Amino acid sequence: MKVIYTDTPGNEPGACYRSLGEFFGVISSAKEVVVDGDRPDIVTAYQMAGISVTGAANTSTETDPLKMTVPDLKDWLTAKGIGFDASAKKEDLQALVPKQ
Numbered sequence: 001m002k003v004i005y006t007d008t009p010g011n012e013p014g015a016c017y018r019s020l021g022e023f024f025g026v027i028s029s030a031k032e033v034v035v036d037g038d039r040p041d042i043v044t045a046y047q048m049a050g051i052s053v054t055g056a057a058n059t060s061t062e063t064d065p066l067k068m069t070v071p072d073l074k075d076w077l078t079a080k081g082i083g084f085d086a087s088a089k090k091e092d093l094q095a096l097v098p099k100q
Contacts, residue, residue: 001029005055006036026051047071065097 002015035055
């Protein structure tokens with residue numbers, strides 16, 4: 001199921017719409033989540049549950065991998081072709097960043 005958090009009503013078939021201001025926890029049956037607004041708490045909760053999140057609140061502008069969040073750092077490492085253990089801690093992931 002796709003869950004969309006927004007303050008704009010929609011009518012996408014099969015999608016479950018929720019108000020940005022009414023987050024009561026992760027919907028465990030969600031397979032994909034869209035967050036249309038600035039709600040990093042929603043993004044983090046779903047990411048911690050291993051559920052894919054897209055949308056405005058999931059866009060990071062941080063370019064220094066040593067300052068990135070764990071999900072952003074994992075994306076950065078993957079894009080650079082650097083392998084890592086999916087359960088690695090932030091410090092271990094940061095150690096994989098090449099020295100400049």
